[in-house]
Amino acid sequence: LANKATHILTFPMEVGNMGYGIFTAKKGSGAQVAQERWVGADTVVVSNGVYELAFDPQTAQLKSMKNVKSGVAVDMGIQWGWYNSSVGGCTPEISPYEYSCSNQASGAYMFRPNTSELMYPGPPVKPTLKVVEGDLVTEVYQGFSSWVTHVIRLVKNQPYVEVEYTVGPIPIDTPWVKVPADVTTNWGKEVIIRYDTNISSKGTFYADSNGREMVKRQLNGRGPSYPPLNISEPVAGNYYPVNAMLSLDDGQVELAVLTDVTQGGSSLKDGSLELMVHRRIQVDDSRGVQEPLNETMCGCNDINADPGQMGEHGHEGDGGCVCAGLTIRGRHWLVLDTVEAAHDQRRVLSEAQNFPPTLAFTAGAAKATSPEASFLAADLPKNLKLQTLTSNYASFNDGQLLLRFSHLYSVNEHPTLSQPVQVDLSKMFGSGYRVAKAKEMSLTANQDKATMEAAKYDWKVKDVTGGLVEEQLASCNSVEEHTPMDGTVITLRPMEVKTYLITFEHSEGSVLV
Numbered sequence: 001l002a003n004k005a006t007h008i009l010t011f012p013m014e015v016g017n018m019g020y021g022i023f024t025a026k027k028g029s030g031a032q033v034a035q036e037r038w039v040g041a042d043t044v045v046v047s048n049g050v051y052e053l054a055f056d057p058q059t060a061q062l063k064s065m066k067n068v069k070s071g072v073a074v075d076m077g078i079q080w081g082w083y084n085s086s087v088g089g090c091t092p093e094i095s096p097y098e099y100s101c102s103n104q105a106s107g108a109y110m111f112r113p114n115t116s117e118l119m120y121p122g123p124p125v126k127p128t129l130k131v132v133e134g135d136l137v138t139e140v141y142q143g144f145s146s147w148v149t150h151v152i153r154l155v156k157n158q159p160y161v162e163v164e165y166t167v168g169p170i171p172i173d174t175p176w177v178k179v180p181a182d183v184t185t186n187w188g189k190e191v192i193i194r195y196d197t198n199i200s201s202k203g204t205f206y207a208d209s210n211g212r213e214m215v216k217r218q219l220n221g222r223g224p225s226y227p228p229l230n231i232s233e234p235v236a237g238n239y240y241p242v243n244a245m246l247s248l249d250d251g252q253v254e255l256a257v258l259t260d261v262t263q264g265g266s267s268l269k270d271g272s273l274e275l276m277v278h279r280r281i282q283v284d285d286s287r288g289v290q291e292p293l294n295e296t297m298c299g300c301n302d303i304n305a306d307p308g309q310m311g312e313h314g315h316e317g318d319g320g321c322v323c324a325g326l327t328i329r330g331r332h333w334l335v336l337d338t339v340e341a342a343h344d345q346r347r348v349l350s351e352a353q354n355f356p357p358t359l360a361f362t363a364g365a366a367k368a369t370s371p372e373a374s375f376l377a378a379d380l381p382k383n384l385k386l387q388t389l390t391s392n393y394a395s396f397n398d399g400q401l402l403l404r405f406s407h408l409y410s411v412n413e414h415p416t417l418s419q420p421v422q423v424d425l426s427k428m429f430g431s432g433y434r435v436a437k438a439k440e441m442s443l444t445a446n447q448d449k450a451t452m453e454a455a456k457y458d459w460k461v462k463d464v465t466g467g468l469v470e471e472q473l474a475s476c477n478s479v480e481e482h483t484p485m486d487g488t489v490i491t492l493r494p495m496e497v498k499t500y501l502i503t504f505e506h507s508e509g510s511v512l513v
Contacts, residue, residue, distance in 0.1 A: 139152070426488040
């Protein structure tokens with residue numbers, strides 16, 4: 001599908017919390033047009049007022065990143081590559097060798113490369129480098145092959161660096177790799193992007209758990225509740241799900257990578273974070289899908305094929321078709337700062353990245369009584385998220401609306417933002433509406449909180465690790481007790497999620513339920 005657009009319109013905007021804004025664009029001659037910048041023999045430096053990036057013109061690669069406001073600076077590189085998917089067999093470099101031998105292939109449910117080697121996405125070449133500078137946005141365009149490109153984007157005064165990548169169609173064959181004539185090069189490819197720094201992370205990194213707590217991960221290690229680890233898969237065995245962010249630090253400086261979709265990620269060497277962004281695999285992993293992970297633009301499937309007889313190009317069992325694989329596009333936001341400052345920013349930025357304003361378009365001038373509005377009387381505390389406000393379940397709850405909040409920070413994540421947070425529901429909403437009545441419920445609002453707590457089973461547990469698991473739990477459990485509602489004032493502890501049934505009252509005396 002070709003995009004016929006010739007320009008990108010970029011402008012700053014602010015939309016009120018729980019509100020809207022109306023903006024009008026029309027053709028004119030006064031707009032500032034971004035200009036391509038000449039790339040010569042000198043180091044190429046770009047900045048948005050918060051971050052400064054330096055590129056080596058000889059290699060066309062990023063070489064450093066600096067937070068100009070805090071002074072934190074690191075050596076930085078971005079590397080693209082792919083792992084060769086295993087079709088079953090033994091993984092090299094493992095001792096004893098038998099530990100790594102398995103018939104398990106990589107596929108839809110499994111990630112298993114056949115080696116730790118990271119291969120370049122195509123014939124090795126010097127990446128292309130183009131810089132386009134505008135008043136609001138500076139973009140660095142880089143191409144690594146015909147199927148891997150990215151744009152590094154710096155938005156004026158924004159506390160992150162965006163890497164927008166486009167990957168695909170991933171080729172099936174690999175003609176640039178020299179192999180014996182009798183060896184096929186129709187290999188599965190698992191494409192990753194790697195951010196390399198000189199931060200001394202000592203094999204430790206952190207990945208979020210379903211967008212909530214950041215869980216400490218150790219290269220070639222497991223937590224205290226796990227049995228001793230036999231390292232049979234040095235790459236796949238160190239990959240973890242990343243729903244929101246992946247980070248590492250040296251105790252002073254932190255690099256965090258925020259994702260816009262769930263991906264697999266790891267840190268396979270000090271100062272390095274990598275995330276898998278795309279896959280195209282040629283064999284089935286025998287886990288129930290009965291076809292290889294080989295999605296194509298044609299939507300070809302193996303509808304009529306017998307199990308084990310799936311086509312390597314997404315063929316149907318009776319002939320099928322051959323066409324290009326899928327192309328994906330995604331964004332990473334990079335945050336580099338002191339540990340405390342990075343922890344301050346990353347949660348709020350992750351919310352902005354994953355829950356942007358909903359866009360709607362209309363031809364001609366929009367007609368509205370007000371071009372902007374916010375239905376909150378004041379901004380919420382930085383560590384509090386209004387997660388749900390819905391009437392979907394009102395018919396089951398005597399017309400009451402469901403209101404849900406979440407605390408964005410975990411225990412000890414930040415000295416102030418990890419503290420309990422209070423808000424008065426009766427003073428939270430504007431436009432003449434106030435919460436007249438509220439009742440705390442269970443998370444799903446199928447019973448009131450008090451009933452749920454009274455029915456909880458008191459589990460008798462024993463730490464069989466000699467206290468190691470209890471110590472780990474204590475480090476992430478809030479020391480504060482659950483705080484019940486005080487009138488319409490609610491309190492949330494770190495990472496706590498609370499649900500309420502509420503009744504609105506309008507200043508003119510009407511009740512909204």
